[in-house]
Structures are given as C-alpha cells and as structure tokens.
Amino acid sequence: MIGIKKKTPDIEKILIGDIELPVHIRKNARSKRISMRFNTTADSLVLTLPKRTSKRKGMKFLNSNINWIVSSLASLPKRKEFIDGAILPFIGNDYVIKHRPEAKRGVWIENDAINVSGQIEHLPRRVKDFIKKEAGKAIIPRVHAFAEQIGKPVNHISLRDTRSRWGSCSSNGRISFSWRLVFAPEHVLNYVIAHEVTHLAEMNHSQDFWEIAKSFVPDMETSKQWLKTNGSQLHRYG
C-alpha cells in the first residue's frame, strides 16, 4: 500500500468568516516552538506543538495569528475545477477542456483538447466520468502487463477516489487505485501500479519486494519523491 499512515487525528475547528476551517493538531517532540501551515489542498490547517505545549495554548496562538490565516487563505491556489477552458494534466500531457455545445459526440480527446458536448451544466460531471473511464483504460492493461511478468493472477481491479492511499493490494489478489493518479506524470502512475502488483508476490516491503518492483520501474525514488511533494495536489482537480 502507498499512502499516509493513519493515526487517530486530533482535530479542532476555527471560524474564518463563515468558513469552519479544520485544524489538525500534532505534537512533535523535536519542535521548539508552535508552528502552523496549510495542508497542500488548503482545506485545513496543521498546527504543530512542542511536546509540553497544551492544545489550549496552541489554539490561542492560532487566534493571535488570524490575520495571517485569512490573508494566506485568500492567496492560496484555488481548486482546479472541471470547467470550460481549464487545463487538465492527463498522464503527462496537458489538455484544455473545451465545451462543444453543438457537437453530439459525448466527450472526446482531439489534439490537445478534451471536448465536451451537451449542456454546460453537465460539463463537470461529464469530464469527471470521462477521466475515470480513461483512467481505467490506462491502468488496467498496465496492471495485467506487470502481473504477467511475475506470473501472478489479478482477481479484481477497482478504481476509487481515496484520500489517504494511492493504491492497495489484498492477499486475495484484489488491487485498487485512485483514479486521480492519471493527473500525475506517467512515471508516477507506473510506479504505483508496479508497487501494488509487486504485492501480489510479496505482501510486505522487504528487500525482495523492492527487487521485484525495481525490475518494473528502475527509478522508483523520483516517483516516490514526486508523490510525497505533489501527491496532495492531485486531490485539487474537480
């Protein structure tokens, strides 16, 4: 599995205008002072407290920095909606979403555009459905190709929209992925697929596991790093 390790979250809320902003509170034995930052999807704050600092003191700190929070919130990059004219990355290429109300072709890719026919109010949903379908077309053959190389059967492949993990594999050969991986570069997509397929052979992260994974994608480090740095950005689309 690739994803964020789960801990019981300590979440508070602060009110910014009429927006309730979640605050994730973390203790860090190594930090010497209180610090805060936005998570990368900008939908919550992360408040880090030194070991001995109380939560109450932390919340006081937030309230005394409310101006910073308000102005940062305003300057953060917005969600990347599926709208006419928006640029969408898809497996390493950028496409512009083009509304084509006159066409009666559903959704189709032509040159560098994702063309969407029909009424404008249906465009976001149609783009999302299209991306999910195309994600399946990109991911499923890759899974089978890798699995064939190690002679392991794949029982089921599913695509999901999970927040905390990019892929998972169960011991009975069921593999699932986040369809949002198609917004990442191709090497990242290949790495996550290779990782989960390798779990068909090794249900752990042992030396043997990494040997097999490396045979699929030699430069895993670049992809791992990319996911660490940019992974949460993939949740901003749509």
Ligand SMILES: [Zn+2]
């Ligand atoms: Zn894993």
